[in-house]
Amino acid sequence: MRILSDHDVSLGLSALTERDPRLIPILAATGPVPLRRSEPGFSGLAAIIVSQMISKASAAAIWNRLVLRLGTVEAQAFLSLGEEECRAVGLSGAKIRALRAAASAVEAGSLDLDGLCSVDPQVAIATLGALPGIGRWTAEVYLVFCAGYPDIFPVGDVALQSAVADALCLDTRPSARVLEGLSLAWSPWRSIAARLFWAFYAQRMRRDAAPVLAGPDAAKPARNQLK
Template sequence: MLSSATDSSFEPLGGRVQIIRNDDDVRLGLDALLVLDPRLAPIAADAGPVPLRLREPGFAGLAHIIVSQMVSRASAEAIWRRMLPADGPLTAESYVLLAPDAWREFGLSRAKADTLSRIAEAVASGRLDLSGLCLKPPDEALGELTALKGVGPWTAEVYLMFCGGHADVFPAGDVALQNAVGAALGLAARPQTKALAKLSEIWSPWRSVAARLFWAYYATKMRRDMLPIA
């Protein structure tokens, strides 16, 4: 489990993977970012607390991210509540036992239902270890996730950030993040995915904290939560 304890336990794994485990790690990353890029200082002052929002790695975490895509937060939460078993958490093993048309009752799209079914079958059969995958270097983990039909870069990046605790992932395709960076840095136009990915390189190895910072900043301007997970 990724702890939310107050004492910092920032952990580089194998010298390549850095894992954020708690709020102290986020603060450590933010301090480093302000040195890497002094432009972020006024942004951090306006943003207030930078959220952690870690979730357990595994099927439920990835499933929730998929359910939340392209729908309002209220709709996503309503669908998610209908998906949760009455007698315990949602697992890959419980999902594969659902009736073939259960997705209709949940309110899922057919595409999302098919993606979740493929992932659940892979996890339940032991072919996919979503927790172990989080301990792999980002490029390797992202490659394995996006090899799953229906899982794109945004889904994979958000999973590694919020379920895996990866410190150096930046979902440059996130439209809210593009708007946030454009507004915060005073850019003439919203940066597109490739341009934002290039721009984010200056914030390595703390790009996940930079993304959280920009989302938090944009939330203060828009007066609503902008992070991709609640």
């Protein structure tokens, strides 16, 4: 299945809390968990690339300026921008190169971002990771929020590492490798577990650290609840 609705999130949360009772008080403390979905395509991937390695507030500001400049952030439209125009909205040289590489691949037909929704997740991650400037975090976040894969946990995300350490009362923040092992307890619903821990982090820290996403649905409030 794919995670496409608040109902899917509710199903996942029910399965997770039954599978791992440690998550019950975490969900109770967090409240509704947002779906945070973007449609698959260049705009969704571009917003995630913009979010790489900077704060959510900075990423949101850059993304909003890019949307204001282009209207709809599509591959052909982005390729029409010059270097100075890209830098004027706040994009770094590395992100300009990554966005241009992705946009060029989409326009050339060598990157099918919709098609990635229906292939093996490791194949999808490898396909995205072959593009310049796109690492595992970017690929996994695309699969979680745009492709709707149910069993992806972006273990390299620092906010998720901190949230898991806090929620499970760990002595130290887990490394990506350690978190990979911990996340196996939440399979096959790890994408829902990631949403839960991002929401928990936002609740505890009063700061949303989930990636900036494209489209109006990305900002909708959560409506799910544990039945």
